[in-house]
């Protein structure tokens with residue numbers, strides 16, 4: 001059975017963000033230390049260098065409420081259900097995901113192939129044949145009147161899904177810190193990388209924040225380190 005997928009990677013688009021991101025964060029930061037009214041701070045401010053300097057200081061001192069005012073939304077498609085299951089573990093995000101109850105598969109369902117399987121021709125063929133078998137069985141069930149909400153029980157983690165996700169900047173930085181780490185699984189790592197790249201196209205000043213956690217802390221706290229930064233054990237041993 002022919003596969004419908006066109007790409008084997010997440011497709012990510014930034015669909016919404018505040019137009020005045022820097023000025024909003026700056027106003028939140030400045031309000032904490034100023035006798036002036038927030039609206040006056042917002043309307044008077046246009047010096048980008050000054051805004052960035054204060055924002056960097058406030059973020060690096062852990063005053064994260066100031067970046068929670070920024071909400072961004074992404075349209076995501078062509079990720080596996082395995083990947084979406086990992087993403088929904090993040091609790092400060094809002095999700096609207098394509099339903100397997102209401103959207104019945106009509107032919108071969110779209111699916112993702114992990115790069116390790118993709119590289120092995122023989123196993124890739126077996127994988128694709130198996131997806132075809134599942135698809136045939138799914139169609140047999142739905143044609144026999146089994147509702148999609150029950151027929152979907154035989155669909156695999158590989159099934160492609162799409163979703164709209166929204167989150168604030170604090171949560172995006174947290175997710176980037178966790179999921180850009182080489183310990184994160186390939187697909188979610190690529191997904192989060194693309195989310196960050198989309199936002200960086202419009203807000204390049206965030207580059208030093210949308211990084212793996214070791215880039216921010218200078219050390220690795222993972223049990224199995226990739227070796228890019230010294231582990232906590234090494235740092236303690238060096239003291």
Ligand SMILES: Cc1cc2nc3c(=O)[nH]c(=O)nc-3n(C[C@H](O)[C@H](O)[C@H](O)COP(=O)(O)OP(=O)(O)OC[C@H]3O[C@@H](n4cnc5c(N)ncnc54)[C@H](O)[C@@H]3O)c2cc1C
Nearest residue numbers: 086089090091092093171174175178179181182183184185
């Ligand atoms: C490399 C890697 C491997 C993983 N492997 C596994 C695995 O094998 N099995 C598994 O089950 N999960 C696994 N996870 C998922 C992981 O356990 C977390 O569920 C997921 O990363 C969400 O992280 P979080 O709780 O920090 O973030 P979020 O849910 O995004 O929350 C952000 C922050 O808010 C705070 N917060 C949120 N909710 C609460 C709360 N209820 N109480 C107190 N503070 C809260 C915490 O400070 C938290 O760090 C893995 C994650 C990674 C990155």
